[in-house]
Amino acid sequence: MKIAMIGWEYPPFKVGGLGTHCYYLTRSLAKLGVKIDFFAPKVSRGERKSDLENLRIIDVGETAIYPYGTETKTIDGDFFTAVEKFNKLCYEKVNGKYELIHCHDWLTAQAGIMLKEKLGIPLVLTIHSTEYDRSANLNPNPWFIDIERNAMEKADRIIAVSHYTKRIIVERYGIDENKIRVVHNGVNPIGEHGEKKKIVLYLGRLTMQKGVEFFLRAAKKVLEKEDCSFVVAGSGDMLPQLIHLSIALGIADKVMFTGPLTEDEVKHIYRISSVYVLPSVSEPFGITALEAISAGTPVIISKSSGVAEALRNCLTADFWDVNEMANKIVALLRYDALRKTLKENAKKELRFLTWDRAARKTLEVYREVVS
């Protein structure tokens, strides 16, 4: 089987789960014998080459494009022009004999729709996040919603990264559930190393969607009972606001904002933390929770997340319930037996959450439309 996949990010150039997903998915699919031409925006930094015979990474465009470069949602900014340009270029550049087009999220949806028509082949669309997630359900932008809905309607199959996301696609976008398949993300294990410190970690973008504010409010409560450090790793438009909040809560001396981290720094911080919290307001999946577990760190995850349905050996809380979040953070810090049992069982569970499994399930979806 030969497919054209339209992506947006590809490591080492990535900011979120989408890039990670495409990287491991394409590699696992290639090993399963699927020939993939992966089209992605050309970037000025970082080289992206495939060492696998079945997988080609093809740069599209000449200018550097930085995904999520703005969170302002103005439609006429550089970012949106770049997206549009990329989609048009894909439409022109993707030619030849493919059995299907696979694209990801609204960013590449338009190229997918146009190519489906041009080449007369089926379209598979993976939804990693929707406008409802990204906006944390506050004033979702109808412009994105229209693009997303249009692509969902045109796609022959939709892959949702969770049942949580599938529900949104059915309920908010009115899509027929019979053409949606759920494929949970996998994880590339980080591994344990070194000693744990009394650190409670958040790692991810600092945006409204991620609920970091609730993490800080829980931190305030935890610090009434336990002495520990909180680390907020990552960057995003809410950084100044979150720093202000930590000062206002009087916990600035216990909270460290790291800014963006390198890959090695990410591994290190996962490894030395005792607790990982994913407090998202709406999280289609949440690969970071799996990464934390793979580094031997037990997790507390938002009930409004896809990973909460995929994992059994974790603690959960409603993102707004800072008392419960704090209760569980304190319990993890205090009770060694809880940390140990949770860590051991969660690591075992990761054996079922691999990219090879995600690739096999994705291939099943391909086979449904190519027959």
Next chain:
Amino acid sequence: MPCVCFYFEVHQPFRLNRFSVFHIGEEIDPFETYFNHKLNREIFERAAKKCYLPATQLFLDISDEFGKDFKVSFSLTGTFMEHCDAFAPQVLDNFKELFRRGNADLIGETYYHSLCSLFDDLSEFRDQVNLHIKTLMERFGCRPKVFRNTEAIFDNRIAKEVEKMGFRGIITEGTEKILGWRSPNYLYRAKDTNLKVLLRNYRLSDDIAFRFSARDWVGFPLTADKFASWIASCEGQVVNIFMDFETFGEHQWPETGIFEFLRHLPAEILRFENNRFVTVSEVVDMFEPVGEIDVPFAISWADTERDVSTWLGNDMQIACFNELKEVGRKLKEKGDERLLKIWRLLQTSDHLYYLSTKGFADGDVHKYFNPYSTPYEGFINYMNILQDLKQRL
């Protein structure tokens, strides 16, 4: 052509309230705050409606028809009887009536359905067993002859202690782990005692308790005449069919036909010549042991392992169990009756059962009653309460 001894365990725990770390050390009434009286009422009333009332009433109807030819045995835990008092006194009245008519025998156990038989010091075990005997004397005028430890937990040490307390028989699991090639349908003697051991025939028991409604089972559908013929074809002294009473109407819903099965079973069993119902007390009077069983490590009737790993199988369970023992040591120094009662209510094995991280296959039966979404939630809640209790000492 053996006798058949039906025995049912009837138990409800005092389930806990949500108790966060932020509640630890607050000014509260521990009894009112630790236990979720509303949830306990709801669950008990549901169980009474679906199981306890219809099943005991059915037994009374069968008693009308067959008189003393029909006999069963029950173990009513202390916490169950307290729930009856508080939420549905009619349930206990039905049991009393069955006992009065001679259709029911009663079995002794730890009042709190606890794991205190596994404490290093057995004084708490004796206290709880004596409390249960006293309660049965007061309520039924019955001194039990046969003992069944919590979830049939059994080892040589427990057997010796139970004999010392005046019991003549004890119930445990008829597992190959202790029997080897031998049949569970005979009485055995516990090592170095004169205590007679009744062994659960787990195949026939589980045919009702677990497999009754399993469509992929070769025995499906299980009818009363089929089951009676299986019993009739058994060799031995007595076939012991032991299970949770909640099998009727709760584990097996009424729609499965479990009540119809039960209604027709006595007639089908008595249809075979020489087949007869016996109580546990009659069993120890009628038969002599045919051999000895030696159980150095505790067994139980739970899960596929048939050991105590259901309650003490992971670090969280062991941490809580150790904390329970620690609290007990401090409590006995202090001698506060009110806190002693609370500590004992917290010993009920269900609290540790909820923390089991074993696979879903084993956890299914209790999942129905498990108030926590995960064992980890259960641990945090239970441990927080134990910490609060500890601070009060």
